Amino acid sequence: MDPASTLPLLLGLAWLTPLVSFVAILFFGPRMGPHGKSSAAVATAAIVVSLALSLAALGTWLSVHPVQAVSHDSHAAADSHADSHADSHADSHADSHADSHADSHADSHDQALPPAYSGDWYTLYEGGALKLSIGWYIDALTVLMFVVVTFIASCIHIYAAGYMHDELHDFTDHTVHLSDGSHFHRPGRFSRFFQSLSLFCFSMLGIVIAGNLAMIFIFWELVGICSWFLIGFYYERQSASNAANKAFIVNRVGDFGMIIGMMALWGALGTLHFADSSGQNSAGIETIRPGLLSLVRPEATHHALHVPDGMVKFAAADRVAEITLDHATRTEDGASEIASRVDDWRAMGYGRWLLFVAGIGIFCGCVGKSAQFPLFVWLPDAMEGPTPVSALVHSATMVAAGVFLMGRFYPVLTPDVLLVIAYTGAITLFLAATIALVATDIKQVLAYSTISQLGYMMLALGVGGWVAGLFHLFTHAFFKSLLFLCSGSVIHACHTNDMRKMGGLAKVMPWTAGTMLVGCLAIIGAGVPFVIGLSGYYSKDSILAQALSFSQANPSHSILFVAATGGAFLTAFYMFRLWFMTFAGQPRDAHISEHAHESPRVMVAPLVALAILAIVAGWSLPGGFGIAAMLEQARPAGTAATVTSGYLFGSLTIPAEHESHVGAIHETATLAAFATAAAGVLLAAMMYVWRILSPLAVAWVFRPIYTFLKQRWYFDELYGAIFVQPVLGIASLASSIDLGVIDKIIDGVAWTARQLAGIDAWIDRTLVDGLVNATASATWSAGIELKKLQTGHLRQYVMFIVIGTVAMFVLASLLLRSSLAA
């Protein structure tokens, strides 16, 4: 079993199966069983097959690249990393990269390339040295993402089959009022829902398996459009279609940056592949074309970051031009002189900005997709979609794609970019957490919580915590999808999103309440310090530890740790505020609580499955297998050691990640996390259970802040004023320039021409009709007959031709005479 061929096959099939389901449901969905009921079975079967294939791929992976170390306990010793993958990478690289850099650095794990397989399925465009293709890049991260995405998607498909049962029959939407005063009535859309869900799964897995940035961009846009379909699922609601458009357009703002990043890479380097690829050059000789990862961190620098030659030359284009022109007749000399000067130019700093732009650009795309400040505004609105969608698309998978891409692209990021990422993440996590404090819509709280947690992941990546950030991505995927599904269960029971009308639901919905409590505990990182905890305990602690380590190494940036810790406190408060308001105490609305009931088994089972994973996802199995340990296997080459550098914003130290797992840093972080989480829960309990503090009184005392937060920091209003309105203004300006300026000129020319051409037409008309309407000359007479048109305007046409031709010949002879003279 050769993993280099097995893995692409298994994961490729896992990727395409949902597409098959999408096509089948697209054409036959409504005919699948009564009201399309069986389309749920088709879609679910497809995603379960994908899950099985992904698990097979995981097995294959582990059989070749065993996660050996007893390592992950992320709280354990630093040395765990040393042996976790020392022997796993060499052979795989021999497989995938044609021996080019296989074994020379096998002795030093800091400089080792992670095991990965890559290749192309087919080509979209090829011209010269440039090639855009559809291909794969499979490392431990890819395999893990496949398993997690397909697992969560399977749970959500099963859940949705129950949740969406309203769509199995005709449906009256009470939120939509028609002009005749009645409510909107429509047939169910059960199959359409699963059709979109399947397309989404296909697109999402496409991002995960992608072998190059262009392919990521393709599927990036496709998940965007799936999200558009799913947010706008109830498209008869104005709010839903508005939210769908907002999501897509705000994401396009991020994509704008992403395109710039891609251009910076493509223009200078001519490749968007992550890994090296082999191909034939023009002479038909097999050559290795370096990918982004080895261009930016080549073996020659021991995988330390450096500005690639292409970028140096691109930035030094003036000098290249000089040399090329000097050697105009002997191009080989020019090329070799340029090559010899590249290192000097690099030392002078040529190309640094380009690499920075590339990193920031790609990050912009992630800011949009992962709802980071300042583009987070679309995600809360996206909650207009059905709740299973919120759980799958808008919390666990699609929005995590930005973090995934940053993880994938991490080796290319300069320290300056990392700093920007860290600050963006910190601002996001804090800002979103503050808004979540006062939100009363249960899904809105979770939406802001998602934004905040994504901020944590970005912060982690920014401060050098590659494993920490991606680890949190996985644990978060489990507990956030769990939380959303629980909220869906509550909404299903209460028919409202408003937490102020809930309360005391724990008695009627014990399973939902219990699993949701697990989710809340996981997200706040609950655990017994230094002993054991839920999944969030491990991932969040490693983020805090890395942030602390970074703050200590760069004291001027210690605000990052403060923000992360403060955010942990806010997280604990708003999550338990949510739980207490929903499940604890007495029912606030008798009508709602009377009708509330536990959800059917088909919905509860996925809750339990996800709850179990929300507990154990951070643990290490006795054999050493654990998510964090497996991630460590995929760590990009050259990122394991502490690096001090900095190009643009001064010197910056990115501390090695394993240093934050030991000693004082680790202890401080763990205790800080525990203390803040406990304080948050305590405060929530004081306000919403024991009622020592009245929430109303607190809100009244801090009225300006409360209003400010309640209005979501006025971001929507701000963007409306500084972006939307000006754009619409420019749009109508452009339109009126066309009508008012350009067309006026044209009309004037036409009028003049017509006056000239119309002299004989005037005579004609006076003779024929015997009257001249003076105003008729200002407008072309309407309803003119075919005959009239031909006689009247053909004459003009001929006249134009004659005048034009004469003018032309006069001009031509003039021009030619002078040209002959010259």
Add this chain to the structure above:
Amino acid sequence: MPPMHALSQPALWPLSAIVFLPALVAALLSLPIIPKAREEFIRWVALATTAVVFAISLWMAVPGLFGAIGPAQFQVGEAGMQGIVKLPWIEPFGIEYLLGVDGISMPLVVLTTFLSMLAAAASWPITKHVKAYFVLFLLLETGMLGVFVSLDFFLFYVFWEVMLLPMYFLIGIWGGPRREYAAIKFFLYTLLGSVLMLLAILMLYFASDLRSLSDEQLLAAHVVSPAIAAAPREAAIAAIRANDAPIHTFNLLALAQIGQSANSPFAASKVWGMSLEMWAFLLLLIGFVIKVPVVPVHTWLPDAHVEAPTPISMILAGVLLKLGGYGILRICYPVCPGAGLSLAWLVCGLGVVSMVYGAFAALAQKDFKRMVAYSSVSHMGYVMLGIGVWSAVAGQEYRWDAWAQGVNGAMFQMLAHGISSAGMFFMVGVLYDRVHHRNLNEFGGIFNRMPVYSGLAIAVFFAGLGLPGLCGFIGEVLVTLSSWNYSRVLAVISAFTVILTASYILWAIQRVYLGAEYKGPHGEALTPITPRELSIAAPLVFLAIVFGVAPQLLFNYVTPTVNRQVETLADWTRRHDQSAGSVVAIVPAVTRNEVDASGESRE
């Protein structure tokens, strides 16, 4: 050349049939023996004609599709001109009936025949003067196809004009309420372009001299047919050499050879302080960009589209606009490379301005069809940008592939836009036929009323939005990515357009298809899509998906030719720099040392 041999040229009948069959049928239809009242008969004859022409073009373009491969068929992957047809026409001026296709024109020919067939099918709702309509329609098809296959500049111009008149009447008679205004506007703009183009043609003609070409070049340009026997071939070459006076030519391939030669007469002769090739390039460019159209000569387009009947809009957007891009690519750059290099900023700038301006203007429209028309302005801007990004310069060591990517992207964009814009106009037409208005704010809820139609329409609009997996994406992404190497500023602005495109398309979809209920008049007329409409819409959607998923199907045709043209021009740039450099080299080396020193001192 002996006529017997000429008539045995393999591509003579297929290419001539593609071009002239519509005109022939139009002539027959216009005979009085066809009664005007037989409208259904006339429709079917016209549709059958377009279908036959489509079949012949497909037979040519896809070898082996209908059985054995004939010598007239197109060889995919071959970069050069194929299917040459060469007959003398107006001998005193050296004007020839010279036709041929290559990777640039072949796909456009098939696009034209395909869209003409769909447009003929979409013409069923036309009830006014049916006979005259189809006669003009078929004449229009002849004009368009003739432009794409002509290799003689004069013939090119004749077809260009042949196209203009039917279009004028088709808008002016069968159009909407302001049809006359729109027709006159279209006419004035296009006439201006034609006049300038004719001027440029004459300039180039009188400055050209076939004697300056080598034997190989004469053969390559088909001035002397390489297909004939060696003896008459050499005699023909000798006859050219023996001539005392310059031999002028309209042969586009020969003009390109002359224009790219080291001592190009176009570059050498000056007219009012500017080289002749600059004049020719600018005049041709104006003529072509009016057709594209680019801002600020685009205002004929929205009016023409809004007033034109649906099938004519499909033709207008799908094919006519491509003629501009085709002309720039086929004529301006190869014939006037020096001007192309110095005016690359103008071509790219016009492209980017059109992209942004068109997108902004589309955002402001309240008329559905006008919105789609402005989207065409925006999308055709990509074509201009892609053609113009001349990044094969010294600073990039004459790397040609980035520019080639832009040109390939532009070609793809033309073809993709042909599909998506024709589709969009058709989709608007389907609604207009039912409710007789196009006010974007008076639709809504169409998805509930016409689900199949709405699904197809949304797919087509997504193709226009540039969604991956649909045809609009590939061209846009290739052009945008390639523009970085030419100019960072233009690249960033062009990338910005994606936001505006998403905005106007999604907003339009929301207002028309989504929502709870239809808000406009004649709501009762919103009946599901008919089989005839479906048979027009479905192929367009199908092709939008096929070309989006497998762009190689088109690139197999386009890339070899485009790459060769761009490589040739990149080589030309190098030679151009060298010859300029040999002049510079006389300038004391001190100057350069100073530059170096000042460069060093900066660090």
